[in-house]
Amino acid sequence: MLESAGCAPVAENLFSIGRETQLLASKCSQCGSVFFPRRGLCRNPNCSRILLEDIALGRRGTLYSFTVHHYMGSLPFRLDPSLLPYTVVLVEFPEGVRIMGMLTEDADSRGLQIGMPMEVSMGRLYEREDGREIVTWKFRPVEA
Amino acid sequence: MPNVAVVGVGVHPFGKHGKSVVDLALYAVEAALKDAGIGWRDVQAVAAASSQFSGGFGWRLAGNELIQAMGETGIPVANLSAACAAGGSAFHTAFLMVASGVVDVALAVGAEKMPEGFIARPPGSSQDGSDVDYLRWATTGATNAVYWALEARRRMHELGTTDTQLAKVASKAHLVGKHNPNARYRRDFSVEEILSSPILSSPLRLYEVCAVSDAAAAVVVCSAKVVSKFAHRPVWVKASAVGTGAFGDPTIRVSELSSTPAPGGTAISECTLAAFRAYEQAGVDPHDIDLIELQDNSVWQELAIPELFGLCERGQAEVLLENGETLPTGKLPINPSGGFLSFGEATTAMGVWQIAEMASQLRGHAGPRQVEGARIGLCQVLGLEGNGVVTILSA
Numbered sequence: 001m002l003e004s005a006g007c008a009p010v011a012e013n014l015f016s017i018g019r020e021t022q023l024l025a026s027k028c029s030q031c032g033s034v035f036f037p038r039r040g041l042c043r044n045p046n047c048s049r050i051l052l053e054d055i056a057l058g059r060r061g062t063l064y065s066f067t068v069h070h071y072m073g074s075l076p077f078r079l080d081p082s083l084l085p086y087t088v089v090l091v092e093f094p095e096g097v098r099i100m101g102m103l104t105e106d107a108d109s110r111g112l113q114i115g116m117p118m119e120v121s122m123g124r125l126y127e128r129e130d131g132r133e134i135v136t137w138k139f140r141p142v143e144a
Numbered sequence: 145m146p147n148v149a150v151v152g153v154g155v156h157p158f159g160k161h162g163k164s165v166v167d168l169a170l171y172a173v174e175a176a177l178k179d180a181g182i183g184w185r186d187v188q189a190v191a192a193a194s195s196q197f198s199g200g201f202g203w204r205l206a207g208n209e210l211i212q213a214m215g216e217t218g219i220p221v222a223n224l225s226a227a228c229a230a231g232g233s234a235f236h237t238a239f240l241m242v243a244s245g246v247v248d249v250a251l252a253v254g255a256e257k258m259p260e261g262f263i264a265r266p267p268g269s270s271q272d273g274s275d276v277d278y279l280r281w282a283t284t285g286a287t288n289a290v291y292w293a294l295e296a297r298r299r300m301h302e303l304g305t306t307d308t309q310l311a312k313v314a315s316k317a318h319l320v321g322k323h324n325p326n327a328r329y330r331r332d333f334s335v336e337e338i339l340s341s342p343i344l345s346s347p348l349r350l351y352e353v354c355a356v357s358d359a360a361a362a363v364v365v366c367s368a369k370v371v372s373k374f375a376h377r378p379v380w381v382k383a384s385a386v387g388t389g390a391f392g393d394p395t396i397r398v399s400e401l402s403s404t405p406a407p408g409g410t411a412i413s414e415c416t417l418a419a420f421r422a423y424e425q426a427g428v429d430p431h432d433i434d435l436i437e438l439q440d441n442s443v444w445q446e447l448a449i450p451e452l453f454g455l456c457e458r459g460q461a462e463v464l465l466e467n468g469e470t471l472p473t474g475k476l477p478i479n480p481s482g483g484f485l486s487f488g489e490a491t492t493a494m495g496v497w498q499i500a501e502m503a504s505q506l507r508g509h510a511g512p513r514q515v516e517g518a519r520i521g522l523c524q525v526l527g528l529e530g531n532g533v534v535t536i537l538s539a
Contacts, residue, residue, distance in 0.1 A: 011273040032224075032521040033391075036402040037279065041403070044392045048403055049524050065301070067293035073285035074264035076278060088290045090298075090396065098394075099402040100284055102292075114301045136283045 006008055007133040011049060013038055015137040021122040022059060023099060026052035034097040053073040060142070061093040063116045068109050078134070080126045089139050091118045117144050148242045149378035150537065152180025152364035153500035156255070158357040158487040165199035165360075169255035172360035172493075176251065176500075177291035180364040181375035184214045187364070188247035191237035193221045193230035193492035196266045205336040206492075210253060220247075227437070230254060231361065231495025232386070232525040234532025238365050239384040248367045254493035257534050263288055263491070271520035277399040277494030277528070284401065288528075289353050291398045292442035292526035299447065300347060303459045307347060311338040312465055313443035314485050316354045320472060321482015323512040324501075328357050328488045346532040352443045358490030378501045382426035382520070387418030389530025398528040416522055419453040423533040424513045427446060428520060430454035433536075435477040435505060435510055435515045437498040437523045438483045444488045449524065450476065482504060483533045495533055499521040506539040525528030 014037055016022045026035045027030060028042040030050060035042075036057070041049055076102040079086060087103035100116070103109060104123045123138035152176025158169045163171075169192075177184060200206045200223070207221035220241075224233040231254035236248045238252035259267075265277065272278055278287040299305050333351060333504030341351040368395040371378050389397050392409025396402065410416050423429065430453060442445045446459040455466060455476060464470050470478040481487070481501035484494070502521040504510050 011279055013273070014279070014283065033404050033406065035404055037276065044406070057455050062528055065298040067297060067348075068288055068343070069285065069290055069293075070343050070345070071286065071287075072264070073287045074261060075279060075281070076265070077281045079285060086285055088284060088286060088294070090294050096406075097402050098396065099508045100280075100286055100290075100396065102183040103286055114298070 002068065007135045008128070010134050010136045015042070015120070015122065016056065017135070020059070021120055021137060022056040023120055025055050025057050025097065027055045028052055032096070036097055036099050055093055057093055057120070061118055061121050063112060063114050063115060063118050064090040064092045064098055065114045066103070066109065078126045080124065089093040089118065091139050097113045102136065102138045104138045107140045112140065117142050130143065145531035146380040146382050146538070147368045147371045148239050148365055148381040149368065149377055150363055150381065150503050151174040151366050151371065151374040151376055152182070152501060153503045154179060154362045154495055155500050156360040157326045158359040165195050165255050165257045166209055166213055168257065168358060169206070169253055170213055170361070172255065173210065173214065173251065173253055174309040176362035176364050179376070182249070182364065185217060185276070186249055187219065187251045189220045189238070189241045189250040191234040191241065191250060191252045193234040193496065194223045194225045195388035195413070195492055196213045197257050197259055197408060198257050206255065207253070220360040220416070226529030226533070227526030227529060227530040228489070228491045229495055229525045229533050230492040231497065233495065233531070235363065235496055235499050235535060236384045236386055236533055237466045239381055241278070242365050242367050248370045250365050251362060252365065252496050253362040255495040256490040256492045257358045258356035258490060263489070274400060280399055280401050286401070287345065288398055288441065289348060291396060292347045292444050293434060294354070294396070295448065296347055296442065296444040299444065303462070305447065305462055307339065308335060309462050309465060310347060310352055310443045311349070314338045315467065317440065317479060317483045317485035319515050320480055321415070321486025324482045324486065327466070327482045327486040328355070329486050335412045348442055348444070348489055354441050354484035357490045359487070359490035359493050359497065362501050363503070364501050377507060379506045380537045380538045382428065383422035385418040385421035385422065385425060385534050387414040387416070387532040389414045390417060397530050401411045412526070414528050414530045415449065415534060416452045418523065418534040419522070419533040422522070422536050426536045428536065430457060432520055433522050434518045435480055437481055437502055439478055439494065439525050440479060441489065443486045446478055450478065472513050475521045476526040479508065480515055495525040498525065499535060499537070502537050508539055
């Protein structure tokens with residue numbers, strides 16, 4: 001597992017770094033809608049233009065769909081070529097939001113089954129020129 | 145009663161060309177003017193899709209660039225941006241210019257010269273962490289094909305769609321498209337050949353996702369008042385409708401990292417809402433539609449869109465496909481042009497190109513691809529971040 005000292009997130013304000021990674025989302029206090037990434041205003045046209053509340057999502061959801069991508073995505077995507085092909089999963093959270101993310105590099109895409117429980121985690125994209133690991137949020141299957 | 149007609153169409157053949165985006169556009173515009181039997185000085189306004197990858201002086205002023213090249217008549221111009229739906233926006237705007245009575249003759253045009261490889265962020269895009277289209281690439285490698293593949297996998301799970309059925313959609317596209325002189329891929333692709341093409345983003349294979357092409361398309365529209373001056377039997381615009389993504393849509397919109405489904409939310413809402421607006425505007429029901437041109441970026445769209453538009457029951461697109469009913473000779477002909485799969489996508493040209501293809505069907509000029517008795521046709525394009533345009537044309 002990567003330690004926060006040796007890695008940097010690919011972008012800010014998307015997930016908490018560390019062993020218990022959580023996704024950072026917004027929740028509308030009026031209609032309860034949850035959005036990822038965080039945003040300022042609710043997209044529900046029936047809601048007043050009030051500011052959304054920052055929340056961290058629970059770590060677990062269920063697998064809604066998945067795909068194994070066999071070609072390198074174009075810039076600004078950067079990925080260690082050894083991680084090709086890479087798997088992208090779509091996870092449904094009990095909070096009412098579906099979120100995409102890569103599958104952790106230690107998980108086997110052949111074991112994926114729609115409906116299985118998944119947990120958010122953190123994983124490597126590539127090593128930056130200064131030697132730092134650039135990380136993103138990823139998902140891995142877990143026991144029910 | 146429709147008061148706007150399509151009276152001229154022009155398409156630059158699709159492929160990879162050495163030409164500039166302006167030269168591609170000029171070819172299509174000159175062909176459309178010739179088809180309409182008019183000269184450039186008869187055009188009273190231009191609605192141009194803003195090319196995403198080149199031209200337009202770097203300011204996406206494709207229409208201004210075209211007017212300079214054709215001759216500076218000083219006419220009004222609109223440069224339209226709606227990602228891959230920009231051609232649809234250009235047509236819609238030309239329609240509005242004429243429907244409003246402001247002008248009698250308008251030209252809609254879209255031209256694009258695509259970079260090699262899969263569709264990426266346009267050149268010069270910022271590396272801005274508050275831009276979700278940047279984030280989907282940087283954090284997750286979510287190519288456009290990833291979105292279509294996630295939908296296709298889910299459809300297989302829910303409805304039992306098979307790999308062979310996905311391949312049959314592509315094979316059907318080429319069976320038809322090989323007869324279209326403007327198509328890029330003009331040969332048969334057997335189901336076996338498609339199934340043996342490499343996996344791009346599972347379950348989608350390379351031949352089940354459209355390529356990118358260079359191309360241009362132009363159409364001339366005019367008011368009912370002046371339509372008798374034109375050589376051709378007019379094709380009438382029964383409806384031109386635009387939609388944007390609506391709250392609660394369960395579909396993950398291309399460029400986003402999530403969706404927030406809500407009760408009553410509409411799938412692919414930007415297009416589905418536009419389709420139902422178009423039915424209302426045209427005074428038609430889905431069963432009145434004789435043929436459709438839909439945006440088959442991948443084989444998944446051809447299965448998903450007809451049911452969302454009320455053209456068939458949920459899960460029936462596979463049955464129609466298996467029974468040959470989506471061929472030009474079938475009950476619900478889909479993409480008798482050959483579709484994006486036969487042409488390759490020239491992003492901002494596509495919405496205009498679909499109108500040109502549909503007009504050729506409604507005029508009865510489609511040769512071996514002709515849908516017999518085609519009277520009412522529907523065209524659909526979709527651009528990322530929630531841009532949908534649906535047009536209904538009639539003979």
